[in-house]
Amino acid sequence: MNTFGTLFRITTFGESHGPGIGVVVDGCPAGLALTAADIQAALDRRRPGQSDLTTPRKEADQVEMQSGIFEGYTTGTPISLFIRNQDQHSHDYSHIEHAYRPSHADYTYDQKYGRRDYRGGGRSSARETAARVAAGAVAQKLLAQHGIQVSSYVSQVGAVAVPVGYEQLDLGLIESNPVRCPHPETAARMAELIRQTRDRHDTVGGLVTGVVRGVPAGLGEPVFDKLHSELGRAMLSINAVKGFEYGSGFAGVHLFGSEHNDAFYTDEAGQVRTRTNHSGGIQGGISNGQDIYFRVAFKPVATILQPQATINDQGEAISLAGRGRHDPCVLPRAVPIVDAMTSLVLADMLLRARANRA
Numbered sequence: 001m002n003t004f005g006t007l008f009r010i011t012t013f014g015e016s017h018g019p020g021i022g023v024v025v026d027g028c029p030a031g032l033a034l035t036a037a038d039i040q041a042a043l044d045r046r047r048p049g050q051s052d053l054t055t056p057r058k059e060a061d062q063v064e065m066q067s068g069i070f071e072g073y074t075t076g077t078p079i080s081l082f083i084r085n086q087d088q089h090s091h092d093y094s095h096i097e098h099a100y101r102p103s104h105a106d107y108t109y110d111q112k113y114g115r116r117d118y119r120g121g122g123r124s125s126a127r128e129t130a131a132r133v134a135a136g137a138v139a140q141k142l143l144a145q146h147g148i149q150v151s152s153y154v155s156q157v158g159a160v161a162v163p164v165g166y167e168q169l170d171l172g173l174i175e176s177n178p179v180r181c182p183h184p185e186t187a188a189r190m191a192e193l194i195r196q197t198r199d200r201h202d203t204v205g206g207l208v209t210g211v212v213r214g215v216p217a218g219l220g221e222p223v224f225d226k227l228h229s230e231l232g233r234a235m236l237s238i239n240a241v242k243g244f245e246y247g248s249g250f251a252g253v254h255l256f257g258s259e260h261n262d263a264f265y266t267d268e269a270g271q272v273r274t275r276t277n278h279s280g281g282i283q284g285g286i287s288n289g290q291d292i293y294f295r296v297a298f299k300p301v302a303t304i305l306q307p308q309a310t311i312n313d314q315g316e317a318i319s320l321a322g323r324g325r326h327d328p329c330v331l332p333r334a335v336p337i338v339d340a341m342t343s344l345v346l347a348d349m350l351l352r353a354r355a356n357r358a
């Protein structure tokens, strides 16, 4: 359905070319200082038209806070956030009313529902992620109160990859360039690749790396709602995501247990730590107090502005080229979406952990 989370729960609604999109956040504790500016800052990082590397669709994505806040604090009641659509070009989509873009959601939505809002991809549009980002900003505010810092950055575009791990980067540089890569030299090469790809009317994919610091030990549920399974579910629900790995991930298969195990020690301050962190801060599905880190793989955007072989809804072979305004690469705008989904999972787990001990 359209709801995510157990105790910190969001329900998103709306379509890319309808009146607007929004979210109801239920379960956020009362007494959290929250303003529209907190949410707007997150939305501004995701909105379309923010640089020449993104879709040129111009949306201000101004959030309207409709409930759940009184005198600058949450009241514990549902927080409703609404964003009006203003720059829809629905005629760009008349050619797909009866045709299926390759690798988009057009065919599968038709098969599932028997009808489809084909304008801008309707509900399957990545515009839906604005609602998640708005809700994620609320979650992030709650996490900040508990000293938990969520961040993510673009670590790869096509074959251009950041040559070092997150520990060797200054994550304060994420916003220093439009790619959102904190390694400036690599960011410039990524931007160049995205521009070349756009000019060829093609698209390119890549990786976002997520990092969460300050997580206390003990967040995550046995057995099915492990912290990493919930993070994986959250990430794999983002449009265009094809893969998720945390900690050593797929590379861990190259190590023996004697190399992979993270040795415990107690530091000078009496804190339990591990010498390595192949576990990615999660053991037994529960946070162990070390950094949580993971990677999310995004495919190249499906809609490309060049003719491709496909079929129409009568099953007849046709040639179809995408029209309108699209992202040549979703990675720069995926960063705030990954931040939002990470924050939603952790906020939910933080509230759930309160039920675990007498």
Ligand SMILES: C=C(O[C@@H]1CC(C(=O)O)=C[C@@H](OP(=O)(O)O)[C@H]1O)C(=O)O
Binding pocket: 016, 047, 048, 055, 056, 057, 059, 087, 088, 089, 092, 119, 120, 121, 124, 125, 126, 127, 128, 130, 303, 324, 325, 326, 327
């Ligand atoms: C509007 C956004 O991104 C859109 C995502 C999208 C798609 O097919 O997913 C198609 C384009 O929209 P449209 O052609 O309807 O203007 C993008 O601009 C957004 O992220 O806010």
